[in-house]
Amino acid sequence: MHPLYQPVLDIIENAARDIVLPYYQNLKSDQIDEKTPGDLVTVADKLSEEYIAGALADLLPESKIVGEEAYAIDEAVVDQLADGVVWIIDPIDGTGNYAAGRPPFGIMIALVEQNITVAGWLYDPLTGRICHAEKNGGAFINGEPVAVPEDHPERPVAALATGFMTAEERETLLAAAQPYYEIVDIPRCAAEQYPRLVQGSNHLSVFKRTLPWDHASGVLFLNEAGGKCARWEGSDYRPADRRKGLLGASSPKLWDEAAERLGDIFKA
Numbered sequence: 001m002h003p004l005y006q007p008v009l010d011i012i013e014n015a016a017r018d019i020v021l022p023y024y025q026n027l028k029s030d031q032i033d034e035k036t037p038g039d040l041v042t043v044a045d046k047l048s049e050e051y052i053a054g055a056l057a058d059l060l061p062e063s064k065i066v067g068e069e070a071y072a073i074d075e076a077v078v079d080q081l082a083d084g085v086v087w088i089i090d091p092i093d094g095t096g097n098y099a100a101g102r103p104p105f106g107i108m109i110a111l112v113e114q115n116i117t118v119a120g121w122l123y124d125p126l127t128g129r130i131c132h133a134e135k136n137g138g139a140f141i142n143g144e145p146v147a148v149p150e151d152h153p154e155r156p157v158a159a160l161a162t163g164f165m166t167a168e169e170r171e172t173l174l175a176a177a178q179p180y181y182e183i184v185d186i187p188r189c190a191a192e193q194y195p196r197l198v199q200g201s202n203h204l205s206v207f208k209r210t211l212p213w214d215h216a217s218g219v220l221f222l223n224e225a226g227g228k229c230a231r232w233e234g235s236d237y238r239p240a241d242r243r244k245g246l247l248g249a250s251s252p253k254l255w256d257e258a259a260e261r262l263g264d265i266f267k268a
Contacts, residue, residue: 106191
């Protein structure tokens with residue numbers, strides 16, 4: 001595990017205990033806003049990011065901070081990801097679920113060096129489950145090593161994130177996927193979706209929107225567990241890359257099959 005595994009986990013657990021959970025199912029209407037149509041933010045998101053950002057800055061004073069809620073104010077913060085040491089924060093992943101008072105939701109943090117994710121944390125405040133990965137160091141759940149299952153069903157389970165797709169993209173993807181895969185709903189929470197791919201309850205996921213706070217830690221977690229998550233042509237995911245389209249699978253073999261079967265519907 002990464003040398004900062006426990007200090008970062010302590011920060012996450014503090015945010016969950018003192019901010020995220022006290023507001024859960026206790027939000028007032030004036031504590032929920034809409035950043036863009038369908039994209040919510042709550043007072044808990046803002047307070048959680050403020051606390052986590054300050055604590056991570058104290059942990060690594062030379063680092064930069066890129067948070068989801070800071071991006072909502074100034075999209076230029078993403079440009080900081082291209083070089084140096086950067087923390088990426090999703091203070092509450094799955095805010096739509098959280099604001100509605102239902103699971104799943106999570107807290108996600110990634111540590112990036114020179115635009116490469118070197119460590120990731122995906123935390124479930126309701127269960128206390130912590131998923132962690134270190135680049136070239138493996139994947140872990142609750143401190144125990146984890147690997148993707150070796151066997152997969154003949155008809156793998158595909159969770160397809162179609163919410164940000166155009167009607168044409170959605171129809172094209174579903175038409176290509178339905179002959180080969182069992183299509184299921186997504187949890188609308190990347191902090192839950194990536195563990196499902198690693199643990200084998202889902203075998204395939206497709207994402208159009210690939211913002212770094214939603215995907216940097218999860219991509220590393222899946223890849224370090226022996227699965228594969230990459231851009232459609234096979235290139236590695238880089239947090240500063242603003243391209244659309246990401247394909248994740250519970251094994252490289254499933255990834256290769258899906259890339260061929262589904263095609264890159266997001267190709268410019």
